[in-house]
Amino acid sequence: MSTRRATIQRKTKETQITLTLDVDGAGRASASTGLPFLDHMLTLLGTHGLFDLTVKGKGDLDIDVHHTNEDIGITLGQAFDRILGDRKGINRYGWAYVPMEEALARVVVDFSGRPKLVVRDARPAQVAKRPTGSRGAYQWGDAEHFLESFTRASKTTLHIDILAGSDFHHTVEAVFKALGKALEQATRQHPRRKGVPSSKGRL
Numbered sequence: 594m595s596t597r598r599a600t601i602q603r604k605t606k607e608t609q610i611t612l613t614l615d616v617d618g619a620g621r622a623s624a625s626t627g628l629p630f631l632d633h634m635l636t637l638l639g640t641h642g643l644f645d646l647t648v649k650g651k652g653d654l655d656i657d658v659h660h661t662n663e664d665i666g667i668t669l670g671q672a673f674d675r676i677l678g679d680r681k682g683i684n685r686y687g688w689a690y691v692p693m694e695e696a697l698a699r700v701v702v703d704f705s706g707r708p709k710l711v712v713r714d715a716r717p718a719q720v721a722k723r724p725t726g727s728r729g730a731y732q733w734g735d736a737e738h739f740l741e742s743f744t745r746a747s748k749t750t751l752h753i754d755i756l757a758g759s760d761f762h763h764t765v766e767a768v769f770k771a772l773g774k775a776l777e778q779a780t781r782q783h784p785r786r787k788g789v790p791s792s793k794g795r796l
Contacts, residue, residue: 597615597616597617597676597677597780598613598614598615598616598617598645598676599613599614599672599675599676600612600613600614600672601613601614601668601671601672601675602668603664603667603668603671605660605664607652607653607660607661607664608650608651608652608653608660608661608664609650609651609652610626610648610649610650610652610661610664610665610668611648611649611650612646612647612648612649612650612665612668612669612672613645613646613647613672614644614645614646614669614672614673614676615644615645615646616644616673616676616677616777616780618639618643618644618645618646619643619645620639620640620641620642620643620644620645621639621645621646622635622636622637622638622639622640622644622645622646622647623636623646623647623648624636624646624647624648624649625648625649625650626648626649626650626651626652626661626665627650627651627652627654627661628654628658628661628662628730628731630731631658631662631665631731631735631739632648633766634736634765634766634769635648635665635669635769637766637769637770637773638769638770638772638773638776639773640773641691641770641773641774641777642772642773642774642776642777643777644773644776644777648665648668648669650664650665652664654730657730658730658731658735659735659738662731662735662738662739662742663738663739663742664742665739665742666738666739666740666741666742666743666746667742667743667745667746668746669743669746669747670742670743670744670745670746670747670748670749671746671747673704673747673749673776673780674746674747674748676780677704677780679789679795679796680704680706680789680790680796681786681787681788681789682782682783682786682787682788683704683779683780683781683782683783683786683790684778684779684780684781684782684783684786684790685703685704685705685779685790685796686701686702686703686704686778686779687701687702687774687775687776687777687778687779687780687781688700688701688702688775688778689770689771689772689774689775689778690756690771691767691768691770691771691774692767693758693763693764693766693767693770694760694763695757695758695759695760695763696755696757696758696759696760696763696764696766696767697755697756697757697758697767698753698754698755698756698758698764698767698768698770698771699752699753699754699756699771700751700752700753700754700768700771700772700774700775701751701752701775702749702750702751702752702772702775702776702779703749703750703751703779704747704748704749704779704780704796705748705749705750705796706748706796707748707750708744708745708747708748708749708750709744709750709751710737710740710741710744710751710753711751711752711753712737712740712753712754712755713752713753713754713755714754714755715754715755715756716755716756716757716758733761733765736765736768740753740768740772751772753768753771753772755768
């Protein structure tokens with residue numbers, strides 16, 4: 594049984610979230626949050642990152658998606674942070690390119706201890722500067738806010754480049770798949786790494 598496993602519960606007046614993550618899993622992922630599009634993205638992240646991930650949540654969706662979306666990002670980030678602890682033995686860095694039909698995303702992650710999200714749009718000028726459209730109530734701004742919440746809670750530096758894409762679903766899907774693969778690489782334990790992956794001796 595994996596020892597790199599955590600369950601995070603977050604209960605506020607706005608949301609109730611329970612998330613379980615096993616970073617040495619087999620890609621068994623499921624999510625039920627009241628936000629079907631986010632559930633789909635979380636399932637993709639777990640599947641392609643080979644994480645066993647279960648997310649259950651409910652929130653004040655009668656207001657909007659904001660609190661539920663944010664708190665799931667926070668709990669996912671907290672789970673990675675708790676599991677990895679002082680970061681001993683891990684690769685620390687991870688990166689991936691993932692296509693989804695016409696869309697292409699590049700994600701690079703560093704478990705640096707310094708939270709920073711950078712999102713760049715490298716598509717041609719004639720394409721809108723952010724993925725347009727939505728799925729239900731879920732829009733690109735919600736995806737970016739989820740990623741910001743995850744970045745802060747996991748204490749990672751996260752760079753996302755959108756290299757191609759015209760369809761909202763395809764573009765966000767490429768990002769989440771690439772994030773899963775980059776996280777899998779970064780969290781993997783290196784057979785020759787005995788301590789913290791930093792010349793300073795700590796992160």
